[in-house]
Amino acid sequence: MCGIVGLFQKQGESSRLGEVLVGMCQELYRRGPDSVGYALYGAPPDGAFIVRVDLDRHDWGPAGEAVVAAAEELTTVKESQRMGRNVRLLVTSDAEGKLADWIEGRVPGARVFSVGRSMEILKDLGSAEEMDSLYEIHRFRGSHGIGHTRMATESRVDIAHSHPFWARPFPDIAVVHNGQITNYHKLRRFLEMKGHRFSTENDSEVIAVYIADRLETGESLEDALRASVSDLDGTFAYLISTAQGVGLARDQFATKPLLYAEDDEMVVLASEEVAIRRVFPSPDLIPRELQAKEVRWWLR
Amino acid sequence: MAQVTAPAVVDCEGRSTREINVDIKRLIEEGAREIVVENPAARHSLAVALKAEVKLEFRGPVGWYAAGMNHGPHVVVHGNCGWGLAECQMSGRVEVHGYAGSGTAASIRGGLVFVEGDTGARAGISMKGGTLVVAGSVGYMSGFMMQRGTIIVCGDAADGLGDSMYEGTIFVGGSIASQGADAEIKEVTDRDRGYLAETLAQLGIDAGSIDFTKIESGRRLWNFSTKEPELWKSAL
Numbered sequence: 001m002c003g004i005v006g007l008f009q010k011q012g013e014s015s016r017l018g019e020v021l022v023g024m025c026q027e028l029y030r031r032g033p034d035s036v037g038y039a040l041y042g043a044p045p046d047g048a049f050i051v052r053v054d055l056d057r058h059d060w061g062p063a064g065e066a067v068v069a070a071a072e073e074l075t076t077v078k079e080s081q082r083m084g085r086n087v088r089l090l091v092t093s094d095a096e097g098k099l100a101d102w103i104e105g106r107v108p109g110a111r112v113f114s115v116g117r118s119m120e121i122l123k124d125l126g127s128a129e130e131m132d133s134l135y136e137i138h139r140f141r142g143s144h145g146i147g148h149t150r151m152a153t154e155s156r157v158d159i160a161h162s163h164p165f166w167a168r169p170f171p172d173i174a175v176v177h178n179g180q181i182t183n184y185h186k187l188r189r190f191l192e193m194k195g196h197r198f199s200t201e202n203d204s205e206v207i208a209v210y211i212a213d214r215l216e217t218g219e220s221l222e223d224a225l226r227a228s229v230s231d232l233d234g235t236f237a238y239l240i241s242t243a244q245g246v247g248l249a250r251d252q253f254a255t256k257p258l259l260y261a262e263d264d265e266m267v268v269l270a271s272e273e274v275a276i277r278r279v280f281p282s283p284d285l286i287p288r289e290l291q292a293k294e295v296r297w298w299l300r
Numbered sequence: 301m302a303q304v305t306a307p308a309v310v311d312c313e314g315r316s317t318r319e320i321n322v323d324i325k326r327l328i329e330e331g332a333r334e335i336v337v338e339n340p341a342a343r344h345s346l347a348v349a350l351k352a353e354v355k356l357e358f359r360g361p362v363g364w365y366a367a368g369m370n371h372g373p374h375v376v377v378h379g380n381c382g383w384g385l386a387e388c389q390m391s392g393r394v395e396v397h398g399y400a401g402s403g404t405a406a407s408i409r410g411g412l413v414f415v416e417g418d419t420g421a422r423a424g425i426s427m428k429g430g431t432l433v434v435a436g437s438v439g440y441m442s443g444f445m446m447q448r449g450t451i452i453v454c455g456d457a458a459d460g461l462g463d464s465m466y467e468g469t470i471f472v473g474g475s476i477a478s479q480g481a482d483a484e485i486k487e488v489t490d491r492d493r494g495y496l497a498e499t500l501a502q503l504g505i506d507a508g509s510i511d512f513t514k515i516e517s518g519r520r521l522w523n524f525s526t527k528e529p530e531l532w533k534s535a536l
Binding site for chain 1: 341364401
């Protein structure tokens with residue numbers, strides 16, 4: 001199972017971004033009660049990078065300070081904020097992609113969920129509403145975002161293996177996926193031979209790295225999505241988000257559900273229409289189901 | 301002068317699927333013959349396992365497995381439907397004025413299912429009777445393993461149409477991306493044209509303006525043959 005959702009605002013920001021994603025994830029809770037997570041894209045702070053770090057240990061206070069100290073060894077920390085087990089940093093650089101590994105190497109139990117110029121990833125165990133009560137996701141406004149509610153099938157139930165997956169170390173690229181990638185090990189080995197590193201044993205992470213690898217070579221998101229439909233084996237419906245927008249693809253057997261609904265202002269994406277109707281009840285917005293091998297993308 | 305009875309109304313707002321379905325069954329038991337369902341908001345499993353000559357009108361989209369296992373009802377949906385619409389319908393009629401998801405009319409044994417828009421993958425999978433009419437296009441591997449009945453598609457059919465079908469007939473008005481294993485094009489007869497005209501006329505579609513292609517089983521998968529290993533390899 002698993003439920004995936006997304007919202008893309010064609011111009012400006014949506015004041016409802018967080019609220020819409022939380023509402024849809026909560027509606028799809030029965031598709032994935034293990035964990036929930038979001039990749040959210042807001043207005044980029046002037047030249048800064050946003051870092052989201054999870055603290056998998058009980059002494060959150062000292063651990064949070066250790067994360068800030070570790071980051072300051074490589075970059076300048078402009079701002080830091082701790083919410084529960086999560087630390088949000090604004091830093092002046094990502095140290096050429098080395099910052100995430102550096103923090104994790106310096107602070108035991110620290111896991112960097114994302115480093116981005118506009119993207120920040122938040123994820124936790126439990127339901128969307130439970131997570132929202134801790135992190136106030138519903139207050140988040142921004143241009144676009146993706147979300148996921150997980151039923152673990154391919155790897156263990158913990159926060160690190162929850163979606164979205166950041167395409168480390170590429171800033172601002174994340175994926176949410178419903179399905180199983182059966183040629184995961186082969187693809188992972190191929191990407192590791194090209195120098196990419198993986199943070200988890202979750203098959204979905206390979207999609208994020210695969211797409212980021214292709215985008216890095218200058219390929220368009222459209223071409224990367226089309227190539228993925230052939231290169232990924234198994235069942236999948238996934239959403240990939242970048243600083244510019246959102247793309248999606250569905251496998252050749254159309255085994256996993258995915259719908260999109262579009263009007264002049266926005267695109268809303270979800271595994272089931274019931275999730276869309278919870279947040280956009282207007283009959284003027286008509287969802288369509290993606291066909292087998294179909295890809296779509298919206299960029300700004 | 302016959303007495304005109306207003307349809308009974310069920311409002312889904314703030315209510316669970318179970319409460320809505322219990323309400324629908326209660327109204328039918330009380331003698332209602334027309335029921336209007338407001339605000340379904342794409343909830344799953346609505347109006348299922350009903351055995352009655354009743355008309356149910358959904359004013360809005362319904363979710364997965366709507367109108368499944370029914371025997372007799374006439375269900376009208378003003379909006380989209382999710383996966384598994386009218387699954388295992390025994391008799392009756394379902395009309396969707398919108399799009400339908402994957403597995404539309406899966407395993408129906410009788411009655412009519414009509415979709416005004418497109419359907420997802422596997423429309424009419426494992427049909428055992430009845431008729432599925434799609435005014436739009438159908439998705440991947442529609443008619444897979446159908447055993448009886450008729451699928452009429454006025455638009456296009458995606459890859460794998462009629463794969464491994466045993467019996468039954470598929471008519472396609474538009475293009476066919478590819479036929480599935482053992483699905484063969486057959487000649488459209490005058491009798492077929494008459495059937496299509498009559499069936500589609502009741503749905504407001506002029507069959508004469510559509511050039512249908514007819515697909516039926518080549519029946520080469522009915523019995524295993526060592527002389528045709530490639531055919532068996534291509535079948536799922």
